[in-house]
Each structure stands twice: as C-alpha cells, then as structure tokens.
Amino acid sequence: MDLDKRQRAMLREMGVRLWQPPPAAGLAPVADAIHTVAVGARPTRAEDRFDTETAPVRAPAPAATPAGRPVPAQAPVSRLAPGLQPRPSGVELMDWPALQAAVTGCRACALCESRKNTVFGIGPTAADGAAPQVDWLIVGEAPGENEDLAGEPFVGQAGKLLDNMLLAMGLQRGSDDTTPRAGVSRNVFITNVLKCRPPANRNPDPAEVAQCEPYLKRQVELLQPKMILALGKFAAQSLLQDSVPELQKIPLGKLRGQVFHYLGVPVVVSYHPAYLLRSLGDKAKAWDDLCLAMSVAPTVVRSA
Numbered sequence: 001m002d003l004d005k006r007q008r009a010m011l012r013e014m015g016v017r018l019w020q021p022p023p024a025a026g027l028a029p030v031a032d033a034i035h036t037v038a039v040g041a042r043p044t045r046a047e048d049r050f051d052t053e054t055a056p057v058r059a060p061a062p063a064a065t066p067a068g069r070p071v072p073a074q075a076p077v078s079r080l081a082p083g084l085q086p087r088p089s090g091v092e093l094m095d096w097p098a099l100q101a102a103v104t105g106c107r108a109c110a111l112c113e114s115r116k117n118t119v120f121g122i123g124p125t126a127a128d129g130a131a132p133q134v135d136w137l138i139v140g141e142a143p144g145e146n147e148d149l150a151g152e153p154f155v156g157q158a159g160k161l162l163d164n165m166l167l168a169m170g171l172q173r174g175s176d177d178t179t180p181r182a183g184v185s186r187n188v189f190i191t192n193v194l195k196c197r198p199p200a201n202r203n204p205d206p207a208e209v210a211q212c213e214p215y216l217k218r219q220v221e222l223l224q225p226k227m228i229l230a231l232g233k234f235a236a237q238s239l240l241q242d243s244v245p246e247l248q249k250i251p252l253g254k255l256r257g258q259v260f261h262y263l264g265v266p267v268v269v270s271y272h273p274a275y276l277l278r279s280l281g282d283k284a285k286a287w288d289d290l291c292l293a294m295s296v297a298p299t300v301v302r303s304a
Contacts, residue, residue: 084108091214092221096131099218103195108211111196117151118196119143121219123189125175131222134189135297136171137265138162139216141234141272142194142204153190158273162190162231165273169290189223191216193238204234213238220263227297228265229290232272239267256289259296268293 087108094102103120106112124132138154146156154162154173166172172184180186194204194212216238220228230236233252239262240255241247255269270289271282 083113084110087211087214091218094218095129096126096222097129099215099222103215106195106211106215109196109208111194111198111208114199115196116148119147119151119153119192120195121189121191122152122173122175123223124186131219131224132189134187134223135185135226136169136188137220137223137225137228138166138188138190139228139230139235139239140190140192141232142192142201143197144201144274145197147192148197153192154273157277161273161276165286165290168287169294189219189225191219193235209234209238217263220265225265227293228262228267229293230267230269232275235272236269240269256285257292259292266293266296268296 085107087106088102091099091102100120103118106118123134126132140153143153144156144158146159147153153159163173166188167181167184170184171188172181172186173188173190174186193216194208195215196208198204198208228239230239236252236255237247240260243260243262244250244255252269252271258269260267260269268289270293271279271286276283276286
C-alpha cells in the first residue's frame, strides 16, 4: 500500500493499523488496506460509534477447522463501563448501616456519574443504628433535581404536596429530632425506587430500576412496614412486577382502588405528587386512595 507519512500518521491517530500480507507469488496487491482494522481498534468519532443498545449485534462468521467443521464462537463477555463497579454483594443480608453505606457508595449504573447525592430515604431513627420499625412506607419513583441536591426524597413543590397529604393522614415526615405536631405520628419512612437522579429528570431506565431493586427490597425487609403507599407508575411496577400479570400493559389508573401485596405487606397504588401538580382534577382520586390505605392500615396494625 503506497501511503505517505502524513496518511500513516492520520491512521495511527484513528486507531487503525494496517495489515500487509507477506509477499507471495501470484497474489494481487491489496486494493484498500485502510478497511483492514486491527482487532481491538475502535473508532473515536461520535458518529462512528456502535450503539449496542439499538443496533443489532452480528456475530462474526465462524472459522473453519482443517476438517471443514466450524469452530464455536465464544460468547461476548459482559463488562461494566469505565468508572462503574458491580453492585455490592450480599445486599439481602445487610443491616441498616451497611445498606445505607452500600447505597451511598454505589456505582453500579451510569447515574452515579451525574448525581450530587444518593437519596436513601428519610424517617425516624432507631437505637444502635438499627432500622426503624414503621407503620407506613411511602415509595416514589426517582429523585429530582431538588432531591439530588438535598439528599432527601420529595422536596420542592411535590414534596410540599406530599407533606400535606401525609398531614391529612395524621403523619409527618422527619427524624426523631423533628418537632412533632400535636396528634401527628412520625412513624413513616419515605424513599424512592431509584436512589440516584436520572439526568434531566427523565423516566427511570429498566436497567437502572433493576440495579436499585435489591436496595428497596432490603429496606422493606428491615423496616417491616404495615402499609406501603406506591406513588407513580415506576413505584407500582417495581413493587408489583412479580404479583400482577402483564403489569407493564396496565395503566396506573387501573391499579388504583385495589390492595396488592409486596413481601406480605399490603400495597395501595396512587398518583405521584408531581403528576397531581399538573393534573389538579385527580387530587380527589388520590384522596380516595389515601382513604383506602387508611382503612386497611388499622386492620393490619391490630392483627400484627
């Protein structure tokens, strides 16, 4: 291949190495060696990158043995992106402090790259770092910008609306050092399915939900709530995916008005406060959901 020094330098910058066949009689010269790319070389331009999420993966043609039988192709090895780490092992056995530390240091998906803070949840504290035992668990979808900055779920306007909803139920968010209102219980823990904010407040990705699900499951196991209130589509789908057939096809509105169960705990589904801020007419429906949950909760507490 007749290339000058400048052309060869450009190819090296692109990560392309040229393969030259050994001289042999009867072989025609290589017509276009620029397309012969060394194994492991990869393009650097954004428009040349292969999108593994959307583009079909084509396996290379199997090589042939001397007997003419194809050699089985090796399965591709799954690797985390640079800077990511596997989710901590043993989540299902962690105590409350270990679970908090695992969430804080988690780098199992790309959300860790853009977050300011992880959002573990907020509620009363217990002695010796044990998980608080609560009657109510409120599960939202994912932190937004304000939650990411504060490291606390449901702040901003949606958080204020949730606080009003809780007060109407006789509940108040906060830890044990929060000044309680008269006749109001702080026996509630508030968390989200995702512990990190998706960029630009986009919807959670299924892979991100899958990475965080063990954390939420362990929270439920340690908190031992008497009632779970799932706010929003992704909270409902995460909690009910193993108990409701074809859940992905069911609109949130059709999950309302029923009592489901997650790990043996009753679950009532309602709208997310952020949605209610945009759809004021559905606030009455949300109040119906809270009334349903409160009608079930006393029965659960008495029989516990």
